Amino acid sequence: MFHNSKIQIPKSKIFKEVLMKKNIVIAIILLVFSAIPSYAADQSASAAQGLPSAVIxxxxxxxxxxxxxxxxxxxFIVENAGTAPLQIERIQTGCGCTTADFTRxxxxxxxxxxxxxxxxxGYGGSVFNRHISVYTNDPKNPAMSLFMTGPxxxxxxITPPTAVLRGNADKSIETRVSVKPDTKHPFKIVESHMEKSLEGKIEYSLITLENGYVLQIKNSLHTAGQYFGRIILKTDNPDKPEIPITVTGRIG
Known part of the structure; x- marks a missing residue:
């Protein structure tokens, strides 16, 4: 025969187990609440960083x-409508005739x-058109366009626009540049000189014609080499007191 018997658990042990469970619950609650300020701080910091917004x-x-x-x-004025610093990273002008300075x-x-x-x-008698690209750190608008245009x-x-002297050093190398005043802007050439970079490398003479001028240029470099410079024609017209004629030479 089996006899039912009750197992007696000491009250002190029960109390310890209850106390332990209570301490665990309290620890979990404290851990959760201690994490909330840190999470909120991270969220605030993230919001404070924000994003830049470029506006032209x-x-x-x-x-x-x-x-x-x-x-x-x-x-051109660039505004930052965002909540973070806007960086202008680079600007592409499209040609050497156009340069850019900008707030970084x-x-x-x-x-x-x-x-x-x-x-x-080089744009005389035509319309100047230039497209400029502005690149920023704005994630929604990383590339913007600027336009400059006018007559x-x-x-x-001036024909040709650049005087080119090319050939062998033992040969005679010459070229001519025609300069005809536009009817709207008459002028006379009153003086001329060459830049130092051309001295000893070329000789030139200015021939006056009825409707303009001819600039005759001759190579005087008798060894292989290259040169580049300008002949400056000074005029009596205050609207354009100087006409630069580019001269380039490649002698073999």
């Missing part, structure tokens, strides 16, 4: 007619600028 309200500049050779300068870092709510300088040499008046017909 007026991205096109149309200038009035200018004389060929005039440097056109314009400043713009604080939230602040303004910066992109200053474009365009050289209109360029021709001061003279």
């Amino acid at each position: 309200k007026d991205n096109k500049y149309e200038f009035k007619p200018v004389m060929e050779g005039t440097q056109v300068v314009h400043e 870092a713009i604080p939230p709510g602040g303004k910066g600028n992109v200053t474009i300088k365009a050289n209109t040499n 360029v008046e021709k001061f003279a017909d």
Whole structure:
């Protein structure tokens, strides 16, 4: 026969187990609540960092007619409408005739600028058009476009625009450049000189014609080499007191 018997557990042991469970629960609660401020701080820091936002309200500049050779300068305003610093990383102008200076870092709510300088040499009698790309750290608008355009008046017909002397040193090498004043801008050439980089390398003479001038240029370098420089023609017209003629030589 089996006899039912109750197992007696000491009250002290029961109390210890209850106390242990209670301590575990309290520890878990404290751990959870201690993590909340840290999480909130991380969220606040993340929100504070935010994102930059690049805005250019007026991205096109149309200038009035200018004389060929005039440097056109314009400043475009860039705003940062975001909550983090805006970085202008680089600017692509598309050609060597256009250069750019710019504000590299713009604080939230602040303004910066992109200053474009365009050289209109070679654009006489046509419309100057230039597209400039601005690259920033704005993730929603990483590339923006600027436009500069305007008519360029021709001061003279210069043919060819660059005097090229190329050949063997033991041969006679000559070229001619025709300079004809535009009817809207008559002028006379009153003086001329060559830059130091051409001294000893070329000889030139200026021939006056009824409707313009001819610049006759002859190579005087008798050994293999290269040179580059300009002949400056000074005029009596204050709108364009100087006409630069580029000369390049490659002698073999």
